[in-house]
Amino acid sequence: METKLKVELLMYTPQPENIVAAAAKLCYSSSDIQGLLKGQTPEKANKLIQRLLSYGHESPFEHISFTFGVEGVSRSLTHQLVRHRIASYSQKSQRYVKEGQFSYIIPPAIEEHAEARTLYIQAMEEQQKVYDQLVLLLCEQHGNEKQALEDARYILPNACETKIVVTMNARSLFNFFSNRCCNRAQWEIRQCAREMLRLVQDVAPSIFNHAGPRCLQGPCPEGKMTCGEVQEVRKMFLG
Numbered sequence: 001m002e003t004k005l006k007v008e009l010l011m012y013t014p015q016p017e018n019i020v021a022a023a024a025k026l027c028y029s030s031s032d033i034q035g036l037l038k039g040q041t042p043e044k045a046n047k048l049i050q051r052l053l054s055y056g057h058e059s060p061f062e063h064i065s066f067t068f069g070v071e072g073v074s075r076s077l078t079h080q081l082v083r084h085r086i087a088s089y090s091q092k093s094q095r096y097v098k099e100g101q102f103s104y105i106i107p108p109a110i111e112e113h114a115e116a117r118t119l120y121i122q123a124m125e126e127q128q129k130v131y132d133q134l135v136l137l138l139c140e141q142h143g144n145e146k147q148a149l150e151d152a153r154y155i156l157p158n159a160c161e162t163k164i165v166v167t168m169n170a171r172s173l174f175n176f177f178s179n180r181c182c183n184r185a186q187w188e189i190r191q192c193a194r195e196m197l198r199l200v201q202d203v204a205p206s207i208f209n210h211a212g213p214r215c216l217q218g219p220c221p222e223g224k225m226t227c228g229e230v231q232e233v234r235k236m237f238l239g
């Protein structure tokens with residue numbers, strides 16, 4: 001099923017592999033700062049990165065950051081996303097931007113169920129009407145739209161479509177991918193996380209090629225809640 005989700009990698013630290021390898025070299029050699037990048041080759045950087053990953057020595061990965069623009073997602077998704085505290089966010093404000101005709105996300109299971117879909121759309125239209133009426137009433141009361149918008153928005157649903165810019169360093173992304181690429185994460189944030197992973201794998205393959213849900217590295221940590229599809233998941237991520 002087609003979704004509205006759009007993820008773009010807006011910017012990232014140039015030469016991410018070189019920076020990580022240089023930071024790690026400082027830990028393990030007597031090199032001075034000027035010498036850190038001397039003699040660095042993609043092969044040497046990659047070898048050092050694989051060693052760091054196998055040791056779990058993750059602090060060098062904090063030196064590189066990736067900034068994504070995410071749109072066509074619900075406020076439900078962004079609420080889950082912003083629980084990841086080791087990150088920076090900027091999100092479209094419902095206090096300042098009027099939801100004149102708010103767009104909303106329809107979960108695939110609801111999209112595929114005719115009766116549920118009708119009910120859902122009715123609820124959205126009803127909420128839009130109430131929101132518009134509240135904005136009018138509160139505008140009369142306060143004499144300014146901004147104050148009206150910030151109170152009227154309490155009626156808006158989690159389904160409301162939004163946009164967000166997020167920046168994370170690579171170490172935080174490892175954690176984000178292990179939580180949110182997992183089949184146990186909700187469909188929407190899972191799609192978003194998998195798209196983010198695909199984008200960073202394109203620009204920093206030796207850093208992210210083994211990133212993904214925890215079951216790529218060992219047994220599924222979810223116990224009874226496991227999706228039961230570890231082999232399929234490994235095949236999808238590792239080929």
Ligand SMILES: Cc1cc2nc3c(=O)[nH]c(=O)nc-3n(C[C@H](O)[C@H](O)[C@H](O)COP(=O)(O)OP(=O)(O)OC[C@H]3O[C@@H](n4cnc5c(N)ncnc54)[C@H](O)[C@@H]3O)c2cc1C
Pocket residue numbers: 083084085086087172175179180184185186
């Ligand atoms: C499948 C799934 C189900 C979930 N269900 C729920 C739920 O029912 N209810 C709910 O509230 N949340 C739920 N969450 C959210 C989850 O508990 C985390 O809040 C979210 O995944 C962010 O992860 P994090 O804290 O590791 O990330 P970050 O906030 O980015 O933190 C990264 C790491 O830094 C360290 N860290 C950060 N802050 C602190 C701190 N204050 N003290 C100590 N160490 C810190 C931790 O090691 C942490 O793993 C769920 C997440 C998933 C993936």
